[in-house]
Amino acid sequence: MDKVKVYYNKFGLPRIIIISFLLFLLIAAVMLEIPISALISDALVRTGMNGILVLSMVPGILAGIGLNFGIPIGIVCGLLGGLMAIQLNLYGFTAILVAVLISLPLSLVAGYLYGLLLNRVKGSEMTIATYIGFSIVSLMSIGWLVLPFTSEEMRWPIGTGLRTTITLQGRFERILNQWGAFKIGDVVFPTGLILFMLFFCLLVWLFLRSRLGTSMIAAGDNPKFATASGINVNKMRIIGTMLSTVLSAVGIIVYSQSFGFIQLYQAPMFMSFAAVAAILIGGATIKKATISNVIIGAFLFQSVLVVSLPVANKILADVSSLAEIARIVISNGIILYALTQIGGGE
Amino acid sequence: MKTEHNNEHYVLDMRNIGKEYYGTRVLKDINIQLKPGEIHAILGENGAGKSTLMNVLFGMSVIHSTGGFEGEVFIDGEKVNINSPVEAMEKGIGMVHQEFMLIPGYSITENIKLNRETTNPGLLSRVAGKKLEILDMKSMNMDARKSLDKVGVGIEEWVKVAGLPVSFMQFVEIARELDKENLKVLVFDEPTAVLTESDADRLLETMRKIASEGIAILFITHRLDEVQRVADRITVLRDGQHVITKDTKDSNVNEMANLMVGREIKMTGESRDNEGSKNVKMRIRDFYVDMPGETVKGINLDIYEGEILGIGGLAGQGKIGLANGIMGLYKSEGNVELDGKKISLNNPEKSLKQGLAFVSEDRRGVGLLLDSSIELNTVITSMQIQGTFLKRYGVFTQRDNKKIREHALKMIKDLDIRCTGPSQITRRLSGGNQQKVCIARALTLNPKVLFVSEPTRGIDVGAKKLVLDTLVQLNKEYGMTIIMTSSELAELRMISNRIAIINEGKLEGILPPDASDVDFGLMMAGEYHKQKGEGVRADG
Numbered sequence: 001m002d003k004v005k006v007y008y009n010k011f012g013l014p015r016i017i018i019i020s021f022l023l024f025l026l027i028a029a030v031m032l033e034i035p036i037s038a039l040i041s042d043a044l045v046r047t048g049m050n051g052i053l054v055l056s057m058v059p060g061i062l063a064g065i066g067l068n069f070g071i072p073i074g075i076v077c078g079l080l081g082g083l084m085a086i087q088l089n090l091y092g093f094t095a096i097l098v099a100v101l102i103s104l105p106l107s108l109v110a111g112y113l114y115g116l117l118l119n120r121v122k123g124s125e126m127t128i129a130t131y132i133g134f135s136i137v138s139l140m141s142i143g144w145l146v147l148p149f150t151s152e153e154m155r156w157p158i159g160t161g162l163r164t165t166i167t168l169q170g171r172f173e174r175i176l177n178q179w180g181a182f183k184i185g186d187v188v189f190p191t192g193l194i195l196f197m198l199f200f201c202l203l204v205w206l207f208l209r210s211r212l213g214t215s216m217i218a219a220g221d222n223p224k225f226a227t228a229s230g231i232n233v234n235k236m237r238i239i240g241t242m243l244s245t246v247l248s249a250v251g252i253i254v255y256s257q258s259f260g261f262i263q264l265y266q267a268p269m270f271m272s273f274a275a276v277a278a279i280l281i282g283g284a285t286i287k288k289a290t291i292s293n294v295i296i297g298a299f300l301f302q303s304v305l306v307v308s309l310p311v312a313n314k315i316l317a318d319v320s321s322l323a324e325i326a327r328i329v330i331s332n333g334i335i336l337y338a339l340t341q342i343g344g345g346e
Numbered sequence: 347m348k349t350e351h352n353n354e355h356y357v358l359d360m361r362n363i364g365k366e367y368y369g370t371r372v373l374k375d376i377n378i379q380l381k382p383g384e385i386h387a388i389l390g391e392n393g394a395g396k397s398t399l400m401n402v403l404f405g406m407s408v409i410h411s412t413g414g415f416e417g418e419v420f421i422d423g424e425k426v427n428i429n430s431p432v433e434a435m436e437k438g439i440g441m442v443h444q445e446f447m448l449i450p451g452y453s454i455t456e457n458i459k460l461n462r463e464t465t466n467p468g469l470l471s472r473v474a475g476k477k478l479e480i481l482d483m484k485s486m487n488m489d490a491r492k493s494l495d496k497v498g499v500g501i502e503e504w505v506k507v508a509g510l511p512v513s514f515m516q517f518v519e520i521a522r523e524l525d526k527e528n529l530k531v532l533v534f535d536e537p538t539a540v541l542t543e544s545d546a547d548r549l550l551e552t553m554r555k556i557a558s559e560g561i562a563i564l565f566i567t568h569r570l571d572e573v574q575r576v577a578d579r580i581t582v583l584r585d586g587q588h589v590i591t592k593d594t595k596d597s598n599v600n601e602m603a604n605l606m607v608g609r610e611i612k613m614t615g616e617s618r619d620n621e622g623s624k625n626v627k628m629r630i631r632d633f634y635v636d637m638p639g640e641t642v643k644g645i646n647l648d649i650y651e652g653e654i655l656g657i658g659g660l661a662g663q664g665k666i667g668l669a670n671g672i673m674g675l676y677k678s679e680g681n682v683e684l685d686g687k688k689i690s691l692n693n694p695e696k697s698l699k700q701g702l703a704f705v706s707e708d709r710r711g712v713g714l715l716l717d718s719s720i721e722l723n724t725v726i727t728s729m730q731i732q733g734t735f736l737k738r739y740g741v742f743t744q745r746d747n748k749k750i751r752e753h754a755l756k757m758i759k760d761l762d763i764r765c766t767g768p769s770q771i772t773r774r775l776s777g778g779n780q781q782k783v784c785i786a787r788a789l790t791l792n793p794k795v796l797f798v799s800e801p802t803r804g805i806d807v808g809a810k811k812l813v814l815d816t817l818v819q820l821n822k823e824y825g826m827t828i829i830m831t832s833s834e835l836a837e838l839r840m841i842s843n844r845i846a847i848i849n850e851g852k853l854e855g856i857l858p859p860d861a862s863d864v865d866f867g868l869m870m871a872g873e874y875h876k877q878k879g880e881g882v883r884a885d886g
């Protein structure tokens with residue numbers, strides 16, 4: 001019995017609940033005769049398209065700024081990159097590459113400034129980050145109206161400003177998903193998308209094992225220790241913030257290509273919450289996160305969402321917003337749970 | 347269920363206690379009985395399981411979150427299940443921890459009264475219950491004052507705990523326990539480790555007073571002379587097993603040491619044949635450090651190449667501040683030269699790069715990454731400062747895990763770090779073994795000058811000898827200049843070439859290790875020059 005308790009502690013209550021819930025949903029799906037292969041294909045796609053956004057949590061957590069609720073900053077930079085690619089009338093992989101290349105300097109600069117700010121509010125980073133995230137989304141809502149993009153595809157036919165959703169059809173919609181995709185039975189495996197995500201995971205993994213990455217982790221873990229080891233803690237926190245911002249910029253580009261649309265205005269508002277919830281489900285805490293937390297978390301969280309939608313629709317045909325409600329309940333519940341665990345553990 | 351043994355009454359009776367951590371057995375069949383008013387010492391090497399046994403008694407969450415324990419605990423003959431520190435407190439058990447458990451941002455009174463606040467019913471509480479009653483600060487302050495007086499601390503009860511020198515924190519912890527009514531058993535886990543000898547004396551005195559009021563005391567310490575002085579009985583643990591329980595009067599310090607380690611140990615003074623040269627290695631002039639509770643107010647001192655310089659003095663006088671200042675951890679001012687080259691102050695990276703290394707007195711706060719492995723802790727500073735233990739690919743680097751592992755294994759062997767392996771996280775090491783990891787990290791830097799603060803704090807006799815021997819060996823074989831700050835005069839005298847005494851933030855004077863106790867006493871009290879009428883010179 002005690003052994004069970006130890007394992008239970010190791011595995012964590014949230015993960016046990018989520019996995020049980022997922023199993024329950026899967027059984028329900030089988031009983032309701034919902035095609036499982038479609039669900040699995042969907043779960044894979046959603047894991048891949050959200051993966052890098054979830055990954056963007058890792059440098060923030062390890063550098064000691066906590067859960068980076070401020071990723072809308074990076075998301076906005078990524079969106080700008082995507083818009084520029086359309087403006088420049090690019091297609092296919094070139095478009096994605098250029099989008100990433102353009103968002104890179106933007107997100108580096110934005111991340112740097114944001115890092116400077118976070119260094120001035122040590123101890124309440126997460127509150128400030130959430131606030132900043134919301135502010136930037138609101139600010140950019142004006143930005144989307146006034147930025148001088150001229151491409152017909154992006155502007156409202158009448159009136160001023162950019163559309164709320166801009167289709168990527170024919171430009172770079174789903175090109176990562178389709179690259180090298182193959183079928184196992186009825187399940188479609190989005191090879192390019194998954195490889196792209198894993199590639200970025202690998203980059204971060206390598207970074208964390210480098211000298212700089214090691215210093216960053218030390219600075220986040222115990223600032224006093226880091227200082228005594230000659231590590232500039234503020235600098236490391238800025239580096240972590242910049243990385244997180246860059247990753248979220250890349251993340252939204254991948255997300256958009258898979259989704260098929262670039263969504264502007266209010267859309268990025270709550271994206272940080274989904275990423276935060278996913279990494280926490282994956283087993284990360286406010287102080288520790290690993291690449292496996294990212295992959296497991298993104299997969300579990302997205303799977304629950306993918307499966308709950310059709311199940312809910314079948315059971316309660318008219319309450320189609322149920323899946324959305326489930327998403328909000330799960331993500332906010334997980335975040336709340338994690339916040340109550342601060343300073344807990346051993 | 348009532349139990350009586352030999353018609354004797356025990357306040358505390360722990361039977362067949364066992365504990366496993368993650369499959370490693372750390373306690374097996376431990377039996378301890380305590381009579382009212384008895385002072386019972388628990389002895390054992392680092393990692394023998396002393397703190398773990400106390401954690402069991404105190405219902406700490408580390409125990410319960412790792413699968414609980416085996417055996418039974420009786421209090422006043424009544425079988426009890428203690429599942430949390432709060433329950434332990436209600437059952438009359440108090441504990442002064444090895445690592446402080448105070449809340450820095452709170453005042454002393456608030457810390458003493460935490461969770462046991464005295465309240466007056468206010469308007470809200472009549473409606474909403476006891477939780478919202480108004481704190482009766484006045485009576486709380488008075489209670490706090492009373493307990494503080496009992497331990498003999500003259501500090502104001504409203505002062506915030508943050509920034510207090512460690513010795514004060516220790517007394518505040520004790521005062522907190524004393525403030526609890528119905529206290530039956532009080533546990534001291536290495537209470538004197540952080541205290542200077544005179545403070546420790548006062549503490550032992552306090553312990554006797556507490557015991558004479560009928561409270562039983564469990565006393566964990568590595569200072570065997572203290573055991574000899576205050577304990578009625580001793581229990582020795584070795585590798586988690588019960589070795590013996592006997593009356594203190596039937597034992598002596600040497601026997602205790604041998605029982606603990608299970609082999610012969612001789613604590614004799616090291617030969618100090620290595621006199622050190624007279625070349626000045628480090629020159630310190632007009633040195634000021636703004637370290638709360640340990641301010642340095644203008645020190646002039648020359649450190650010779652290849653010597654072991656001891657730094658002593660009472661707590662709060664600034665001896666701790668010196669090394670912290672030179673290493674750039676607290677704001678400092680003045681002039682420090684190494685080999686004739688100026689050291690950039692207030693910059694830890696430069697201090698380290700210039701060949702200095704430091705083992706901090708604050709092991710858990712500054713010395714360790716508690717959630718990282720022993721091996722990473724050992725190499726990380728060297729990796730940052732000297733770029734060692736890395737594989738290079740152009741501008742990119744990767745940790746060289748093979749080299750790190752090899753080095754860590756060597757350190758574990760050399761310093762006899764008791765652990766399950768180099769990848770064990772340091773939080774799970776016993777206090778003394780954590781200290782050894784800190785030393786391993788400093789040694790990995792191969793420093794020209796090594797500062798060590800309180801290197802043997804909380805370390806058992808065997809390990810202490812090992813640490814001191816290591817310092818002497820580094821000094822002899824590699825000519826490393828070592829500055830050792832310590833509250834234990836005995837160990838300073840054992841290995842230092844010269845001993846500098848700091849008083850009121852200034853250098854009071856420098857004595858040879860064989861100077862008389864009286865001279866050391868006078869100097870620490872700042873009375874030496876008044877009595878002898880001599881001036882102070884930087885080079886002693």
Ligand SMILES: Nc1ncnc2c1ncn2[C@@H]1O[C@H](COP(=O)(O)OP(=O)(O)OP(=O)(O)O)[C@@H](O)[C@H]1O
Pocket residue numbers: 367368372390391392393394395396397398399408444764765773774775776777778779804805806
């Ligand atoms: N939280 C933990 N998880 C796993 N192992 C632990 C934990 N705490 C202690 N241990 C192990 O239990 C053993 C006993 O440790 P304990 O802290 O009781 O030693 P100790 O006798 O108090 O030593 P010291 O004199 O150094 O304080 C050690 O081997 C230690 O590594």
Ligand SMILES: [Mg+2]
Pocket residue numbers: 396397398444535776777
């Ligand atoms: Mg201990």
